[in-house]
Amino acid sequence: MKRHGIILFGHGARDPRWAEPFERLAAKLRDSRGDQPVSLAFLELMSPDLPAAVAQHAADGCDAITVVPVFFGQGGHVRKDLPEIVERCREGHPDIAIHCATAVGEDDAVLEAVAGYCLRQVG
């Protein structure tokens, strides 16, 4: 049976409350994805990092993983750091197809939802 995991990749922060929206996002995806694994991974300051999350999905039997950068903008972290880490993960798990998505903030529906939130704040 094909197993296709999702890893939500965020920056990480010192304050543990920072991760709360990421945890809620993962919970929403788990509701939609049945028994397919969904987990978080962080660039820095929080754990697990991406290689550890990929290893967990490998142990869980995934043959495909989609990494989604939960960033608004595509700067150095998404354009440079992330591809380097993903490449190392591919070398360590050559049997797993690891796909890396564009940052969520580049999606027009996400921006529309953010715009709607902003408009509700000004009444």
Add this chain to the structure above:
Amino acid sequence: MKRHGIILFGHGARDPRWAEPFERLAAKLRDSRGDQPVSLAFLELMSPDLPAAVAQHAADGCDAITVVPVFFGQGGHVRKDLPEIVERCREGHPDIAIHCATAVGEDDAVLEAVAGYCLRQVG
């Protein structure tokens, strides 16, 4: 006439392409807000900073400004740095009502849109 500005507050990054979603978000809000000002401000690495953006809105005749943190999580930048900067802005512009919203990533409709994007990535 009452003028109510929106300032989208982001982290900032070295790569100018990082700001593209913020610029698209500002354009969407301008489409909805008629001649009410909408602008960007950054914590670091990009300009303007928040005090400069508030001064611009003040010069533009705003009597109210809503600052929306375009962050997913509420960590130290949103919980500590931003309130300190906003307080200094209020002291510099006592006639302007400056309201600070919760980070956009805490909004459920935003998270739903991000979840929808993630699901489209796995097909």
